[in-house]
Amino acid sequence: MEARPDPQAALLDRIAGGDKAALKQLYELCAGRLMGIALRMLGSMPMAEEAVQDTFVSIWSGAGRFDASVGSAQAWITTILRRRALDRLRASPWLLRETELGEMPRPGGDRTLGIAVRQCLDQLAVDHRISLLYVYYFGMTHSELSQKLQKPLGTVKSWVRRGLLDLKVCLDR
Numbered sequence: 270m271e272a273r274p275d276p277q278a279a280l281l282d283r284i285a286g287g288d289k290a291a292l293k294q295l296y297e298l299c300a301g302r303l304m305g306i307a308l309r310m311l312g313s314m315p316m317a318e319e320a321v322q323d324t325f326v327s328i329w330s331g332a333g334r335f336d337a338s339v340g341s342a343q344a345w346i347t348t349i350l351r352r353r354a355l356d357r358l359r360a361s362p363w364l365l366r367e368t369e370l371g372e373m374p375r376p377g378g379d380r381t382l383g384i385a386v387r388q389c390l391d392q393l394a395v396d397h398r399i400s401l402l403y404v405y406y407f408g409m410t411h412s413e414l415s416q417k418l419q420k421p422l423g424t425v426k427s428w429v430r431r432g433l434l435d436l437k438v439c440l441d442r
Contacts, residue, residue, distance in 0.1 A: 275337065275341060275342050275343075276298070277295065277298065277299070277341075277342035277343055277346065278335070278337050278341070278342040280292075280294055280295040280298070280342075281295070281328070281332045281335045281342050281345075282332075282335075284328060284329060284332035285332040285333035285335070292325065292328070292329055295325075295328065295346075296325055299343075299346060300321060300325075303321050303324060303346070303347070303350050304317055304318070304321050306347065306350060306351070306354075307320040307321055307350060307353075307354050309406075310351070310354040310355075310358070310406070310407055310408055311354055311357060311358065316354075316357050317354075319357065320350060320353040320354045320357055321350065321353075323353040323356075324346070324349050324350040324353050327349050327353070328346065328349065331349075351408050354407075354408070355407065355408065355409065355413075358407055385440060386436075386440070388439075389435075389436050389439035389440055390402070390436065392435075392439055393432055393435055393436065393439075394431075394432075394435075396428045397428050397429075397431055397432030397435060398432065399418075400414060400418075400425060400428040400429045400432055401429060401432040401433065401436065403417070404429050411425050411426050411429065414429075
C-alpha cells in the first residue's frame with residue numbers, strides 16, 4: 270500500500286524556502302482547527318488568537334526543522350500550538366487559579382455529558398481534579414505537572430490515574 274502525500278508537509282517544505290503563499294495556504298488549511306484547540310485549552314478568544322498567531326510565526330521561522338521521518342506535519346503543527354498555549358497559561362496564573370477553583374471554561378458539544386463530567390470533577394479529591402485538568406484540559410505532560418506542583422513524578426501519575434478511575438466510577442453511575 271502506497272503512502273499518501275502529506276499536503277501540509279509539502280507546504281512546510283515550501284515555507285522553509287521562504288514561500289509566503291505557502292504559509293497563507295497552510296493558514297487557510299489549519300487555522301480553524303488550531304483555533305478550536307487553542308480555545309479549548311485557553312478558554313479565551315483573544316488568548317487563543319494570540320496562540321495561533323504565535324504558532325504561525327514559529328512555523329514561518331522554523332519550518333526547516335520539520336522532519337517527516339519523525340511524525341506528521343499535523344502533529345508537528347499541533348505540538349507548536351500546544352506549547353504556545355501552555356506558554357500563555359503559564360504567563361497568566363489567574364487563568365490557572367480560576368480553573369483550579371472549578372471555574373473551567375464551558376466546553377462545547379454534548380451539554381448533558383459536559384454537565385455530568387463537571388459534577389463528577391467537583392466530587393474528586395482536589396489533587397486528583399487539578400491533575401486531571403492540567404493534563405487533559407490544558408495538555409500538560411506528567412513531567413510538566415510534576416514541576417509545576419513541585420511533587421514527585423510518581424505522585425502526579427498516581428493522582429492522574431486515581432482521578433481517572435474515580436471519574437469513570439462517577440460517570441458510570
